Amino acid sequence: MRFPNSPLFKRWGDNLTEDQEVAAQGLFVQYGYNVYLSDQLPLDRSLKDTRPSRCQEKKYPHDLPTISVVLIFVNEATSIILRAITSIINRTPSHLLKEIVLVDDCSSHEDLKEPLEEKIKRYNVKHPGLLKLVRHQRREGLTQARISGWKASSADVVAILDAHIEVNHGWSEPILSRIKEDRTVIISPVFDNIRFDDFGLVPYIEAADGFDWALWCLYESVPGDWYALKDETAPIQSPSIMGIFAADREFLGAIGVLDGGMNIYGGENVELGIRTWQCGGKIEVLPCSRVGHLERAHKPYLLDLFPAMKRNALRVAEVWMDEYKYMVYYAWNIPLENPEVDFGDVSARKELRKKLNCKSFDWYIKNVYPNLVPQTNIVAYGTMKNTLSEDICIDQGPVPGNTPIMYGCHGYGPQHVFYHSTGEIYVGNLQARRNAVDRCLVDTGQEEVPFLEECNEAIKKGLSMHWDFRQGVAVVNRKTKRCLEIVKDQGASYFRLVLQNCTGQKWTIQHTVKDWGSKGTAG
Numbered sequence: 001m002r003f004p005n006s007p008l009f010k011r012w013g014d015n016l017t018e019d020q021e022v023a024a025q026g027l028f029v030q031y032g033y034n035v036y037l038s039d040q041l042p043l044d045r046s047l048k049d050t051r052p053s054r055c056q057e058k059k060y061p062h063d064l065p066t067i068s069v070v071l072i073f074v075n076e077a078t079s080i081i082l083r084a085i086t087s088i089i090n091r092t093p094s095h096l097l098k099e100i101v102l103v104d105d106c107s108s109h110e111d112l113k114e115p116l117e118e119k120i121k122r123y124n125v126k127h128p129g130l131l132k133l134v135r136h137q138r139r140e141g142l143t144q145a146r147i148s149g150w151k152a153s154s155a156d157v158v159a160i161l162d163a164h165i166e167v168n169h170g171w172s173e174p175i176l177s178r179i180k181e182d183r184t185v186i187i188s189p190v191f192d193n194i195r196f197d198d199f200g201l202v203p204y205i206e207a208a209d210g211f212d213w214a215l216w217c218l219y220e221s222v223p224g225d226w227y228a229l230k231d232e233t234a235p236i237q238s239p240s241i242m243g244i245f246a247a248d249r250e251f252l253g254a255i256g257v258l259d260g261g262m263n264i265y266g267g268e269n270v271e272l273g274i275r276t277w278q279c280g281g282k283i284e285v286l287p288c289s290r291v292g293h294l295e296r297a298h299k300p301y302l303l304d305l306f307p308a309m310k311r312n313a314l315r316v317a318e319v320w321m322d323e324y325k326y327m328v329y330y331a332w333n334i335p336l337e338n339p340e341v342d343f344g345d346v347s348a349r350k351e352l353r354k355k356l357n358c359k360s361f362d363w364y365i366k367n368v369y370p371n372l373v374p375q376t377n378i379v380a381y382g383t384m385k386n387t388l389s390e391d392i393c394i395d396q397g398p399v400p401g402n403t404p405i406m407y408g409c410h411g412y413g414p415q416h417v418f419y420h421s422t423g424e425i426y427v428g429n430l431q432a433r434r435n436a437v438d439r440c441l442v443d444t445g446q447e448e449v450p451f452l453e454e455c456n457e458a459i460k461k462g463l464s465m466h467w468d469f470r471q472g473v474a475v476v477n478r479k480t481k482r483c484l485e486i487v488k489d490q491g492a493s494y495f496r497l498v499l500q501n502c503t504g505q506k507w508t509i510q511h512t513v514k515d516w517g518s519k520g521t522a523g
């Protein structure tokens with residue numbers, strides 16, 4: 001094995017020669033998935049039917065709305081795109097499939113230029129007019145690519161998908177019949193996972209699509225009233241979407257398609273989710289509609305997703321989240337004043353919101369997404385340093401584990417600290433959701449070191465979890481009166497985080513909320 005550390009060969013590739021390994025690894029690095037294998041698999045490979053069994057018995061009317069399927073791509077492998085097209089042609093009723101729109105977000109790979117156009121022509125000989133190709137003249141990012149696909153479509157319904165997908169049996173009928181019933185529903189199929197290494201299909205269980213305060217998407221468990229229906233085919237109401245979706249083409253246009261001001265990647269799905277609900281639509285996941293989505297081990301087009309996601313998240317916060325927008329700033333550890341993140345012009349989106357007379361984010365939280373729990377008592381946040389040594393920061397420490405440490409400052413999630421006016425100190429990435437708990441700094445009274453305990457547990461156990469602190473003074477436990485301090489053991493070269501009798505050490509925290517901690521104001 002020439003690449004013992006490559007994720008590609010963990011589960012796959014036992015019988016390859018060395019030359020084949022080198023070839024496979026090269027393609028994997030370039031694409032983030034196993035193109036070597038994809039090039040060998042048939043384009044019309046069969047897929048296990050992952051629908052709940054009752055879906056397979058469902059009958060749908062013959063005269064459903066027509067559908068345009070948009071596939072967006074930048075430098076995806078040709079065999080992957082062709083397999084997506086093949087699956088759509090084979091698994092969508094031909095009288096309903098109006099067109100497949102390919103949107104090339106300015107790929108540089110040669111095989112996606114002339115050679116792809118040749119292949120499209122060949123498909124169109126067999127299926128006249130079915131395939132369309134739209135090319136961006138410069139890289140515009142996935143949001144613009146989806147918008148271009150929407151613009152080029154003409155069917156009643158548009159499904160906007162990644163190009164590395166395979167639609168599964170009967171995927172389209174549930175979507176089309178649901179939109180026929182109610183054109184204000186934006187639909188997410190269930191994505192089953194196609195593994196990046198061996199292309200195995202792994203079904204996902206039913207879930208709703210949500211997000212955290214950084215506006216990063218995540219799965220939420222399905223609300224109890226869905227289970228109470230005892231109908232595994234029933235739509236699942238969902239606060240947001242993951243990225244792949246289908247909608248009534250005109251309704252999607254009326255509510256503003258997607259925010260064209262988003263860069264490269266991230267945030268556009270949450271923006272659509274929030275906007276849809278606040279502006280009079282709904283979002284549903286349909287368990288009977290299954291799309292296999294090829295996962296990637298890494299994203300070849302972007303090394304660091306954070307800058308784009310951060311600025312895109314701030315656009316969403318600014319336009320849609322009203323007085324809750326500060327939560328996004330906390331989650332990304334951005335100062336509320338002078339954030340110095342250029343999120344572009346949002347005036348057109350704000351106008352859209354006004355024109356559509358959309359509801360507030362407060363309404364959205366209360367009625368659609370109560371799992372988001374705003375934190376109203378945070379008065380200071382960010383990295384926290386001791387004035388004795390300002391290149392180290394409080395850090396949540398090894399995971400799993402519950403012992404915070406001092407560590408070289410990098411400022412990422414594990415070093416985010418949140419001080420509450422009520423005295424709690426959260427350490428680590430902000431959760432602030434109902435089903436995910438933040439961890440609080442506690443003094444057990446006995447140990448020399450502090451611990452992190454899930455805050456609700458700390459309350460239940462009556463642990464000493466409240467601290468007095470202001471900018472530039474000691475951090476004192478209200479109950480035990482011990483101080484959070486740092487010590488360097490004899491002969492050691494690094495500081496440890498301890499609790500001890502106060503010696504007058506001082507702490508600072510990166511950002512403050514309003515005028516907290518300024519001279520003369522009490523903590």
Ligand code: UDP
Nearest residue numbers: 072073074105141142145162163164264301
């Ligand atoms: N994409 C694009 N332009 C970009 C980045 C991505 O058109 O600048 C396409 C990409 O080829 C893919 C889709 O957008 O079809 C979604 O990207 P990706 O699959 O990497 O995101 P994920 O599904 O992992 O969230």
Ligand code: MN
Nearest residue numbers: 162164293294
């Ligand atoms: Mn994808």
